[in-house]
Amino acid sequence: SLALSEKARDAEDVMTATAGEPAPVDVTEIAGNVVESSRGEYDGEVRLSAPSELLVTTHRRVVETILAEPVENALVHNGEDPTVEVTVSEDPRAGAVLSVADDGPGIPARERKVLESGTETQLEHGQGIGLWLVTWAVTQLGGALSFSEREPSGSIVTVRLSDVGTGS
Numbered sequence: 741s742l743a744l745s746e747k748a749r750d751a752e753d754v755m756t757a758t759a760g761e762p763a764p765v766d767v768t769e770i771a772g773n774v775v776e777s778s779r780g781e782y783d784g785e786v787r788l789s790a791p792s793e794l795l796v797t798t799h800r801r802v803v804e805t806i807l808a809e810p811v812e813n814a815l816v817h818n819g820e821d822p823t824v825e826v827t828v829s830e831d832p833r834a835g836a837v838l839s840v841a842d843d844g845p846g847i848p849a850r851e852r853k854v855l856e857s858g859t860e861t862q863l864e865h866g867q868g869i870g871l872w873l874v875t876w877a878v879t880q881l882g883g884a885l886s887f888s889e890r891e892p893s894g895s896i897v898t899v900r901l902s903d904v905g906t907g908s
Contacts, residue, residue: 743869744869747869747870747873750805750809750873751873751876753801753805754801754802754805754873754876754877754880755880756801757799757800757801757802758799758802758880758881760799762797762798762799762903762904763797763798763799763800764795764796764797765795765796765797765798765799765800765803766793766794766795767790767794767795767796767803767828767836767838767901768790768791768792768793768794768828769793770800770803770804770807771788771790771807771826771828771838772788772790773804774804774807774808774811774826775787775788775811775826777808778808778811778812778815778824781815782812782815782816783815783821783822784814784815784818784821784822784823784824785821785822785823785824786811786815786823786824786825786826787823787824787825787826788825788826788827788828789825789826789827789828790826790827790828790829791828791829791830794828794829794830794836796835796836796901796902796903797903797904798881798901798903798904799881799904802877802880802881803838803881803901805873805874805877806838806874806877806878806881806883806899806901807826807838807840809870809871809873809874810840810842810870810871810874810897811824811826811840812870813842813870813871814840814842814844814894817844817845818842818843818844818845818894819844819845822842822843822844823842823843824840824841824842825839825840825841825842826838826839826840827839827840827841831900831901831902833902834902834903835883835900835901835902835903836900836901837898837899837900837901838898838899838901839896839897839898839899840896840897841890841894841895841896841897842890842894842895842896843890843893843894844893844894844895845893845894846889846890846893846894846895847871847887847895851871852887871897874897874899878899878901881901881904882902882904883899883900883901883902884899884900885897885898885899885900886898
């Protein structure tokens with residue numbers, strides 16, 4: 741399928757990007773770009789809450805993927821008029837915390853289990869592939885990823901990133 745081959749290309753980009761040298765990137769700027777482009781591409785409301793600048797030494801392309809996938813998922817899989825909130829905040833232990841919260845049906849428990857255990861299985865549709873890509877990309881950066889339920893409905897994908905390649 742087309743979606744699948746696009747995800748495969750994204751995965752390839754992530755692999756190539758992590759092979760390069762990490763550089764200081766403004767995570768707020770990346771989040772802003774992701775939010776802007778998703779607003780143009782999908783229906784629904786996307787809000788961003790972020791400091792004016794947050795620099796992390798990492799790989800720009802990988803951070804783009806980590807943010808773009810959950811935002812896209814939230815907008816595509818949430819029926820009518822979804823609302824997505826992207827939050828960027830500083831991690832006190834150096835780095836950034838990125839979260840994408842939505843008001844949709846949530847990530848199916850079975851998929852969440854697969855993602856959290858980190859084992860690959862046959863995932864049935866694009867949502868699983870996209871989230872698996874995020875899981876893998878976060879691992880490449882040595883970050884941490886978690887999924888939680890959101891009250892009254894929806895899910896929150898949270899990523900902790902720290903500086904890459906600085907020996908920390």
